[in-house]
Amino acid sequence: MNTREKILQETEQFILASGIEKLTLSKIAKRLKLSQPAIYKHFKNKEELLTLLALRWLNGRILVQIFPFDTKNNQEQKEIIHDWLWAVANAKYQAHLKTPEMFALYTTYIGENLELSRNHIMEMIESLKTAAKLETAEQAAAYIQAFAYFHHPKIAPQWDEAFQAQFENVWKIIANQPENLLT
Known part of the structure; x- marks a missing residue:
């Protein structure tokens, strides 16, 4: 599974567990052991993700x-x-x-x-x-x-x-x- 797919999958799991209101890209990056700028290599912003x-x-x-x-x-x-x-x-x-x-x-x-x-x-x-x-x-x-x-x-x-x-x-x-x- 590539990094982009891992980010999408982790974001979905986060939303299902905690709701969209608590979602931040830094939380997703931390859960995937990535830097937050690494997410921006795959998605231009949170809205696109x-x-x-x-x-x-x-x-x-x-x-x-x-x-x-x-x-x-x-x-x-x-x-x-x-x-x-x-x-x-x-x-x-x-x-x-x-x-x-x-x-x-x-x-x-x-x-x-x-x-x-x-x-x-x-x-x-x-x-x-x-x-x-x-x-x-x-x-x-x-x-x-x-x-x-x-x-x-x-x-x-x-x-x-x-x-x-x-x-x-x-x-x-x-x-x-x-x-x-x-x-």
Whole structure:
């Protein structure tokens, strides 16, 4: 494992154990028996380190479970769209419950970064479009926008035990629209 990877791994372990509020680069350097300037050889600043860590967590722990989306068990486009939307929502909901420290990092360093947030949404749009064989990216974007409550990190503090029931209620509204909206 190279030094850059060790720094990322140690930073994640520190955040999980102590929270992001107590994180300093000097603490990470000390735990790795490095000088603090050695960290700056790999990351230009703390923000870059935390942004890369948030992206690594999102892509490696959350999205890897759902991208590319497996459609083998689904026959109808409507089922694929529902199951894709639920997979994204549930993955983020579970991440919020199981690793709130890392979810907070994701919220701050991806959810609040316009470019990274836009890239994340574009990846979601392309994934849904491909999985459901939608004709346009705009169709996929409309579904993702309609279900923003269930995947946007800024809304996570409102998520509770009724999360899945709320999701299904919104889906019923969408699913009961004329068929031409689903194609």
